Amino acid sequence: xxxxLLRDADIAMYRAKALGKGRYAVFDREMYAQTxxxxxxxxxxxxxxxxxxxxxxxxxxxxLASDRxxxxxxxxxxxxxxxxxxYPGDFIAIAEETGLIVPIGEWVLREACQQLRTWQQKLPSAxxxxxxxxxxxxQIKQFDFVDKLAKILSDTGLNGQNLxxxxxxxxxxxxxxxxxxxxxxxxxxxxxxxxxxxxxxxxCLSYLHRFPIDALxxxxxxxxxxxxxxxxxxxxxxxxxxxxxxxIKAIAEGVETxxxxxxxxxxxxxxxQGYFFSQPVNCHxxxxxxxxx
Numbered sequence: 400x401x402x403x404l405l406r407d408a409d410i411a412m413y414r415a416k417a418l419g420k421g422r423y424a425v426f427d428r429e430m431y432a433q434t435x436x437x438x439x440x441x442x443x444x445x446x447x448x449x450x451x452x453x454x455x456x457x458x459x460x461x462x463l464a465s466d467r468x469x470x471x472x473x474x475x476x477x478x479x480x481x482x483x484x485x486y487p488g489d490f491i492a493i494a495e496e497t498g499l500i501v502p503i504g505e506w507v508l509r510e511a512c513q514q515l516r517t518w519q520q521k522l523p524s525a526x527x528x529x530x531x532x533x534x535x536x537x538q539i540k541q542f543d544f545v546d547k548l549a550k551i552l553s554d555t556g557l558n559g560q561n562l563x564x565x566x567x568x569x570x571x572x573x574x575x576x577x578x579x580x581x582x583x584x585x586x587x588x589x590x591x592x593x594x595x596x597x598x599x600x601x602x603c604l605s606y607l608h609r610f611p612i613d614a615l616x617x618x619x620x621x622x623x624x625x626x627x628x629x630x631x632x633x634x635x636x637x638x639x640x641x642x643x644x645x646x647i648k649a650i651a652e653g654v655e656t657x658x659x660x661x662x663x664x665x666x667x668x669x670x671x672q673g674y675f676f677s678q679p680v681n682c683h684x685x686x687x688x689x690x691x692x
Contacts, residue, residue: 441493443479448502452478455510456679459688460531460650460672463664468688470529470563472672473511474679475503495535504538505547512555512562514682519561524690531563533595536570545584552588559589563613567595571610579609586611593650597638608645615642619653619673627658632666639666 447453457471477485494500511530518525538544552559564585571578571594582592591613599618617638624631635651642649651663654673663671677688 440490441497444477444490444493444497444499447477447479448506450480452480453503453506453510454478454681455507455514456681457514457685458672458679459677459685460670461676462670463660463668467690468528469670470531471515471685472531472533472565472679473507473514475507491535495537498537500535500537501541504535505551508532508548509551509555512551512557515561516555516557518686518689519557521686522689527561528689529561529563529591531565531593533565534570539566539570539578539581545581545588548585548590549588560591563591563593565593565595565616568597568599572606582611598634612645612647614648614650614669617649617651617668622651622653622659622663622673623655625659625662627656629658629662629665632662635663635668636666639668642669643667 454476456474456476458474459468460470460472461467462469475487475491477490479485491500494503511532515525515528515530518528541547551557552562585592592611593614593616594610594612595616596618597615598621615638617635621634621638625635639649648669649667651659651668651671652673654660654663654671654675656675659673660671660675680688
């Protein structure tokens with residue numbers, strides 16, 4: 400039918416656009432199936448918050464000086480009633496496109512802050528532990544984002560100094576002076592700020608010293624390239640040196656081997672996370688990683 404042809408042509412057109420400029424795509428049944436799948440994910444995502452299908456997993460972050468857990472990164476998961484556990488890579492892009500990332504991101508912030516506060520009330524040793532949460536570009540563009548942060552901290556009773564927010568280089572550079580103003584509003588609440596995946600985006604060193612950043616997070620791609628002989632450390636070393644020259648911490652992510660850990664220690668890296676220490680775990684298993692004294 401003509402309507403089917405137009406639909407198929409439309410699907411092929413959007414696939415071609417996704418591939419970049421000056422490209423074309425030929426419609427096939429696989430393309431149609433993928434479109435149906437994404438459409439269903441988008442529909443289900445609209446109701447996931449109301450149905451309480453989201454949950455957080457926590458990956459410990461370890462001090463390389465003391466070998467103690469100093470914090471956790473909160474990582475979003477979607478417990479779909481039919482498809483099972485869905486990881487962010489399969490739905491975050493859709494949430495960004497539809498704007499659903501804003502209410503989802505707010506839920507993540509509130510849930511993570513509440514969980515840490517619960518641990519602190521049970522375990523005095525958790526008073527110095529922090530929770531780290533990733534932000535999206537849509538979130539920080541909300542005119543009332545700083546006010547929402549303040550309300551979440553007030554409602555949960557969590558001290559701002561126990562919260563770390565992670566932003567990418569691209570997000571920081573996107574709005575220039577407005578970003579500096581926004582970060583100032585966040586820092587006024589004693590919240591720590593981290594540049595995530597440092598070295599993979601657009602870095603402007605002339606701006607970097609103006610941002611009130613507390614740490615640079617070394618992307619896992621740089622850490623994974625370190626071999627057993629200690630080769631391929633140059634970029635990691637440069638980022639650690641840069642962080643320390645700015646008076647801030649360097650945090651490595653994606654640590655999976657003992658020799659990667661050894662090299663990071665030799666280079667003076669402050670903190671690290673990765674499967675070498677623990678995979679992301681649910682709140683009960685994460686609590687077991689906290690000291691009881």
